[in-house]
Amino acid sequence: MSTAASTPRPPLPSDSPAQSAPARSQPALVVCGLGKRYGSVVALEGIDLTVEPGELVGLVGANGAGKSTLMKIACGLVRPSTGTARIFGAHSDTREARRTLGYLAELFRFPGWCTGSEVLRLHQRLSNSGGDRRERYELLELVGLSDAANRRVEEMSKGMQQRLGIAQALVGEPKLLLLDEPTSALDPAGRRAIRTLLQELRARGIAVLLNSHLLGEVERVCDRVVILAGGKVVTAGRPDELTTRGGVDIQTGNGIRRFPDARRQDVPRIVAQLVSDGFEIYEVKVIRSTLEDAYLRLVDPT
């Protein structure tokens, strides 16, 4: 099995600057007062969210928090009970909106009798993308499946099918990607490859809404993080806004010295003082709480 991390990354399909940009001045996704009820169960309530072009926004929350429902409303699979979701200004349940987005569902499957290349060809045709064999090859190369282009889906591992799902989401050069747990079935190398891919997509101005339980991953790649709980936005912000300082640890020849109130900008002064006091310095670590700490503090204080 080929791995995405083991091969040099090819250019993204159609890296040419001549992209048909849809109303670039508009936000990629605007969710306004969004609510969804299933009978008496409130899945989402009063959600407001904006994703700008080129922005990578992480969506985190416990199981049942409403993340997948939000994703499904954004791509027109589920109808909201209240509020609206617009993609580059178009209502999310319109063809105009769907022309600009790529979606990877949390639970998806492709027909087992199709080969990887055939899956992509079907989606090229349905999206009327004008993509050809070259685009398919590049997408498969991008996710490390070029060797498996003619392999039936039923003969692929779960990880390979996940990569194929990501390639499918990229068919037609979407301007907004909605990725629901894209790395759930991937090994560490595959996850790293997807992280790199997401950063490349962001650099090209593609907006990404990423739903993931892997908070470390979200913290690493996302520009902003939205935490959902009970169908509501609990907090949102840059990862460094959501995490908190935790002091500075300095490893000296006499062991670790902790400065709990120190900040990053205090490090040179503290190190200089320790050196002048005769300590040998081996390592300096600025301690911050992780996104996981922040998440647990907000969602599950117990």
Added chain:
Amino acid sequence: MTATFITARHVVQESVRRRVFLVVFLLTMAFLGLFFLAAVKAFAGPAPFVFGSGNLIDAGQIASITTVTLLGLGAFASLFLATVLAVFLTLGAVRGDAERGLLQPLVVRPLGRAELLLGRFVGAVAVCVAYVTVLYGTVVVIVHQAGGQWPDHVVGPGLALDAAVAILVAMSLLGSVFLSTTANGIAMFMLYGAGLVSGLLASIAAALGAQSLLTIAHDMAIVLPFEGLYQAALHALGSNQTGVTRVLVNLGPFGSSHAGGITFDIWSAAYLAIVALIAIVAFERRDL
């Protein structure tokens, strides 16, 4: 329409490529082989006999009865096997595929849900109509080879069977919007069985002269027009038979034969359109 065509083509590809269809092909071949043997034996076996109060059934009439009965068996088997194919092609088309995660990647593409469902319908109908046409045609040829007789009408019954299977495909697609895969499969075969029972009831009612039972059976054939079309096909296969032969054919084991007509054809077309419309509206409103 392009998306409909693409989806239909995908369904046809699936039909050809999935291994289960190799099994269908082999079983169909086995059925046709047995049918050929049965036809040869049936035409070789019977001798003239006395029916009722001294009416002689001559060899010519026996050949006609044998022909129509074998053709009835062929029509019954063709529709039954095509129904199995139609149901298995479509029983999970919406809810089943959505639960398995097959549908969502397709629905988010810039095509209408109506086009997607229409594509599934066109693809499944193309496969099933081709299947039932080839099967029915082969049955007709086998009967001719074995007994030297053609049905009274060849094309009309075939078209009626085609229309019946198209209605069954539409009903199965409608069921797939609301029901899980297993529930839809059960529901479809129960509806098919209900149609079959109504045909048998009509045969019994005709034999007994029970008018109210006959009315119930005919009403069921209207509510389930695939059965009415099947009865019309049976009728057309032996529509020129008269007298004792007609009576015996009407008592045939494969359900009542009842002339169709343009009104019933229009009703069948309207029924198909109504079922398709309800399926599309329900699919448009369904959360996936």
